[in-house]
Amino acid sequence: MTRPFIHEEETPQAQHPFTEAWSMFRKNKSAVGALGLLTLITFGAIFGPYLYPTDPFEMVWMPFSPPGQEGFLLGTDYLGRDLLAMIINGAKVSLMIGLSAAVMTVFIGVTVGALAGFYQGIVEEVLMRITEFFQVLPTLLFSMVLVALFGASMPMITFAIGIVSWTAVARITRSEFLRIRELEYVMASRASGASNLKLMVGVILPNALPPIIVQSALMVGSAILFEAGLSFLGLTDPNVVSWGQIIGSNRQYILDAGYTVTIPGIAIFITVLAISLVGDGLNDALNPKLRQR
Amino acid sequence: MSDLLKVENLSVRFEVKRGGGWNKKCYLYAVDDVSFTVKKGETLAIVGESGSGKTTAALAVARLVKAHSGTVALAGENILQKEAEDLRQTRQKVQFIFQDPYSSLNPRKRAEAIVREPLDSLSQKTEVEKAKIVDELFEAVGLRPEQQRLFPHQFSGGQRQRIGIARALATQPELIICDEPVSALDVAVQAQILNLLRKLQKNFGLTYLFISHDLGVVQHMSDSIAVMYMGRVVEHADRLSLFQTPRHPYTQALLSAVPTVDRAKRAQQKRILIPGDPPDPVNLPLGCRFANRCPVAEAICQTVEPELKSDANGHRTACHLV
Numbered sequence: 001m002t003r004p005f006i007h008e009e010e011t012p013q014a015q016h017p018f019t020e021a022w023s024m025f026r027k028n029k030s031a032v033g034a035l036g037l038l039t040l041i042t043f044g045a046i047f048g049p050y051l052y053p054t055d056p057f058e059m060v061w062m063p064f065s066p067p068g069q070e071g072f073l074l075g076t077d078y079l080g081r082d083l084l085a086m087i088i089n090g091a092k093v094s095l096m097i098g099l100s101a102a103v104m105t106v107f108i109g110v111t112v113g114a115l116a117g118f119y120q121g122i123v124e125e126v127l128m129r130i131t132e133f134f135q136v137l138p139t140l141l142f143s144m145v146l147v148a149l150f151g152a153s154m155p156m157i158t159f160a161i162g163i164v165s166w167t168a169v170a171r172i173t174r175s176e177f178l179r180i181r182e183l184e185y186v187m188a189s190r191a192s193g194a195s196n197l198k199l200m201v202g203v204i205l206p207n208a209l210p211p212i213i214v215q216s217a218l219m220v221g222s223a224i225l226f227e228a229g230l231s232f233l234g235l236t237d238p239n240v241v242s243w244g245q246i247i248g249s250n251r252q253y254i255l256d257a258g259y260t261v262t263i264p265g266i267a268i269f270i271t272v273l274a275i276s277l278v279g280d281g282l283n284d285a286l287n288p289k290l291r292q293r
Numbered sequence: 294m295s296d297l298l299k300v301e302n303l304s305v306r307f308e309v310k311r312g313g314g315w316n317k318k319c320y321l322y323a324v325d326d327v328s329f330t331v332k333k334g335e336t337l338a339i340v341g342e343s344g345s346g347k348t349t350a351a352l353a354v355a356r357l358v359k360a361h362s363g364t365v366a367l368a369g370e371n372i373l374q375k376e377a378e379d380l381r382q383t384r385q386k387v388q389f390i391f392q393d394p395y396s397s398l399n400p401r402k403r404a405e406a407i408v409r410e411p412l413d414s415l416s417q418k419t420e421v422e423k424a425k426i427v428d429e430l431f432e433a434v435g436l437r438p439e440q441q442r443l444f445p446h447q448f449s450g451g452q453r454q455r456i457g458i459a460r461a462l463a464t465q466p467e468l469i470i471c472d473e474p475v476s477a478l479d480v481a482v483q484a485q486i487l488n489l490l491r492k493l494q495k496n497f498g499l500t501y502l503f504i505s506h507d508l509g510v511v512q513h514m515s516d517s518i519a520v521m522y523m524g525r526v527v528e529h530a531d532r533l534s535l536f537q538t539p540r541h542p543y544t545q546a547l548l549s550a551v552p553t554v555d556r557a558k559r560a561q562q563k564r565i566l567i568p569g570d571p572p573d574p575v576n577l578p579l580g581c582r583f584a585n586r587c588p589v590a591e592a593i594c595q596t597v598e599p600e601l602k603s604d605a606n607g608h609r610t611a612c613h614l615v
Contacts, residue, residue: 184397187357191389192460193381193414206401 024285031281034274041271045091054085056241064257077246077260078253086241087267093242094224094268097158098275101223104162106216109169110205116170117177118200124174131170139164143226144235152237161226165219172215176208210283217279221272228268243268297500298331298354298468303363305346305353309575319575323349325524326363328601331468336494336501338511340547341521344571347504348392350521351470354502355389356380367468385415388461392473394453398445404456405431405441411463430459433496434489451482458489462497470502475510487513508551512536520544523571523582526601530608540610542587543567581613589614 026032054060059080060072067075067083074083116127143160150156180186181204189203228244230236236245243264250260305324324346331337339347352358354365356372364371372383388411391397398407408430412423431438434455445453454474461469471490475483487510493499505511511518512532519529520541528541539545546565553559569586572578578585584594593613601611 184391184393185399187352188389188391188397188457188460189399189410189414191355191357191384191387192411192463193384194410195381195414198414203399207399 021285025281028281028284030277031284034277035281037270038274038278041091041274042095044088045095048088048091052085052088054082056081056085056089058082064253064260066257067259067263074263075257075259077250078257083246083260083263086246087243087264090241090243090246090264091267091271093154093240094227094244094271097154097161097227097242098220098224098271100158101161101165101226102216102219104158105166105219105223106169106212108162109166110173110212112166113170113173113175114177114200114205114208117174118181118196118204120178127170128174131167134164135167137164140226140229143230144233147230147235152235154237154240157227157230157236160230161223165223165226169212169215169219172211173208176211177204180204180207209286213283213286214279217275217282220275220279224268224272295333296330297333297368298337298502299364299366300330300350300354301328301364301366303327303350303353303365304361305349305358306361321574322361322524322577323574324353324360327521327524327526328363329519329526329529331500331502332516333467333500334494334498335516336503336514338503338505338515338518339521340505340508340511340518342506342571344523344574345521346524347506347521348472351389351472351502351504355387355470356384357389381415385411385464386467388464388466388469390454390457390461390469390471390474393477394450394457395477397457398453400445402444403441404436404443404445404448407445407456408441408459408463411460415464426463427459430462433462433493434459449482450478451485454478454482454486455489458486458493462493465497466499468500468502470504472504473506474503476505476507483510490514508547520547523574523577525582525611526609527583527611528609529601530606530610534606534608538608540608540615541583541612542589542614543583546588581611 060082061076061080063076063078063080065072065076065080067073069075072082072084074087077083077086112127112131116124116131142164146160146163147157177200181199186199186203189199194203224243227236227242228247231242231244232248232251234248236242238245246264247261250257254261303324304322304326306320306322309319309321327346327350329337329339339350341347349358353360356375360373363373365373367383367386370383372380372387375383402410405427408427409423412418412426416423418426427441428438431441436452436455436459440448440452445456448456454477457474474490475486478486490501491514494501501514503511503514505514515532517529517531518535519526520535520543521527522543528535528539528544535544536548539548542565546567549562549565553562565588567586567588572582572585578595579598580596581587581590581594581599584590587594591614597613599611599613601609602615603609
């Protein structure tokens with residue numbers, strides 16, 4: 001029997017979506033490394049306080065003891081508190097605020113951007129003017145005012161960070177929606193009877209995801225930095241350790257004992273970098289076009 | 294046979310902003326007062342150059358672009374007046390095959406999910422029934438079952454267009470609008486797809502509204518043909534009548550531009566060249582829209598717009614000189 005020639009070519013094999021995404025992710029060495037690092041940091045943040053049960057507020061030794069001396073791996077700060085214990089306990093707060101502020105950012109940003117990009121016209125005008133209003137606010141100042149007015153609780157700090165950071169996500173989402181809604185496959189879905197909600201959530205959003213994922217990974221990083229900034233200015237709860245707060249409280253002694261500022265700085269740097277790399281890897285792994293053909 | 298689709302005085306306009314003054318609104322009539330009918334089980338081809346409004350007319354019939362005025366009656370029901378849920382249900386009856394198989398398939402969905410989408414949105418069938426229908430559709434369009442799990446980028450252009458056709462067939466529509474379904478494919482694949490479309494028409498009794506700029510394709514596919522120019526139908530006749538006795542000067546020029554392989558025929562054939570450009574679609578001329586390029590235009594053509602008149606055999610032409 002002769003077969004038509006279109007049947008002759010080799011069929012690429014289809015696999016389960018997660019298998020495919022994981023095998024793609026695994027190829028990206030830096031993303032895998034970053035994921036390992038991030039897992040380590042997360043575990044450290046959760047279980048660290050039990051494995052190294054030193055109270056981060058307790059004065060354990062004389063101040064400004066350099067790293068490695070007298071059994072204190074990272075030394076002590078200006079009050080003689082164990083820096084390692086502070087880093088471990090601060091990780092939880094930094095990560096939690098970073099993550100929850102990023103989630104809030106993405107939620108507001110994607111909703112506003114999607115509605116503006118999909119409906120256009122008056123909806124877009126109103127939403128984008130609101131976005132611009134939040135964009136021109138001096139972000140740090142606005143957050144400071146919010147925290148100063150309503151108290152420095154964790155939810156309030158998260159809210160203060162989220163409310164000033166969502167504009168970038170909204171603008172990216174809108175621009176992606178504007179581009180994708182004109183493509184033929186969106187029209188094809190409409191012709192197939194998809195409702196507006198389904199078009200937005202089921203068709204356009206998944207295709208708009210790559211830049212949004214990257215942006216949200218960056219958002220986690222910048223939220224951690226933002227929290228560090230607020231702590232540095234002394235606007236967070238002094239009874240809660242976070243990395244930014246360690247930097248802030250030791251800043252006067254930066255010339256005498258630089259390590260007290262450098263060590264939490266490195267912790268922030270590594271965490272933000274790891275999150276960005278994982279976001280980058282996710283972006284590639286979730287895009288079917290880049291997978292093995 | 295009875296008319297399945299009856300389009301009357303359909304107009305589609307777009308707002309364009311032109312410089313000078315804040316509130317200066319201009320309208321571009323992409324489709325201007327167009328009427329045609331398609332009989333059940335037959336194919337009407339709409340031909341015309343780029344910008345003639347043929348695709349816009351098709352999109353308006355499928356309710357994918359908002360029509361400004363007119364009626365589109367599908368089996369007697371005006372589908373332009375349907376809204377919301379009613380409109381969604383009507384979409385079962387009218388399906389669309391898109392021009393570009395590379396952009397008309399969602400890159401994040403598997404072939405099987407793309408074909409199943411109309412069923413998911415519009416039918417109450419169970420998952421098992423849907424899977425069975427998808428299996429049958431894949432077979433009907435000549436794709437293998439194991440290809441269902443693949444993503445669009447893993448297919449060739451012709452295979453992608455087969456997926457697009459399978460999707461259009463999923464809800465058992467009465468009318469399928471094909472918007473230049475083969476213009477993005479190379480010639481060998483074009484023939485496969487055209488033959489597939491004809492086979493499906495015969496097997497399922499489909500009615501096609503076929504948009505194309507390729508007269509060779511149109512001759513192969515259609516029962517009747519409407520020629521559009523600048524948003525208007527200038528000539529509308531059955532296939533034989535139009536190809537043998539084209540009456541409108543624009544149609545004559547179009548037909549003379551079809552390349553022939555036969556040398557003897559080629560020697561006879563005299564190409565009618567159309568000089569110049571189409572007029573500005575926003576500031577249309579007073580008279581016939583083709584007058585400024587027409588080789589036989591007379592004084593009346595510059596001032597009075599010709600109407601689409603029918604002769605005894607139903608061959609309609611919009612020209613003063615016919």
